[in-house]
Amino acid sequence: MDNYEQAISDPTSAVPAMKGRQYSRFVSVMKYFLPLIAAAIGGLVIFLPMLKVENSAFSINISDVKSRDGDSLSIVNAKFIGADNKKQPFSITADLARNVLKGTEQIQLEMPKADIAINEGGWLVLSAKSGLYDQKKKSLNLTGNVNLFHDSGYEFTTTDAQINLKNGIALSNSPVNGQGPFGELMSQGIRIEEKGKRIFFSGKTKLIMSPKAFKE
DSSP, rough: OHHHHHHHHHHGGGHHHHHHHHHHHHHHHHHHHHHHHHHHHHHHHHHHGGGOOOOOOOOOOGGEEEEETTEEEEEEEEEEEEOOEEEEEEEEEEEEESOOOOOEEEEEESOOOOEEETTTTTTTEOSSSEEETTTTOOOOOOOOEEEEEETSEEEEEEEEEEEEETTEEEEOOOOOEEEEEEEEEEESSSEEEEGGTTTEEEESSSSEEEEGOOOO
């Protein structure tokens, strides 16, 4: 009874014991959480440098990372920005970019689209089902429903094309169909130089002139 009355009369005597229990509980909890925090920080240190892409400006969101398998990295809604030899800008977008890692030169693209600026303020757009972008060479190989559209109004379609982004050259040795203010055209190949200033057709070529082409 005396001990009970002493505890009631001096409630501060129970505080050290309570603090001791709280500290022990805190230590036990941190034993589990500290390794998890350390692992998360370590993962960021390893992962973030991999998002750098050599010789290109590259914009993504962390939420856009779709998958990572070994040394490969896939990113949705990827965008690459660069410039040709005359410092004219170009950009390449894709629904999905594969094999995106620091130091990787060739990137596989799904549903790529290239927008290329022209000196006079015009533009050239190319799109396809798939592509291979070489960052070092600044080249783009397109395959599957390749479409080329120039802002002057002409459009060409083929099955594959090779684009030299540095020099503004596009080449295809596959059958080509074209249309525009001039009329309609069919050819066995095409070579576009200076971003559309000069166009050469190879093999058998058929041109159906539009009456509008003869009007002033």
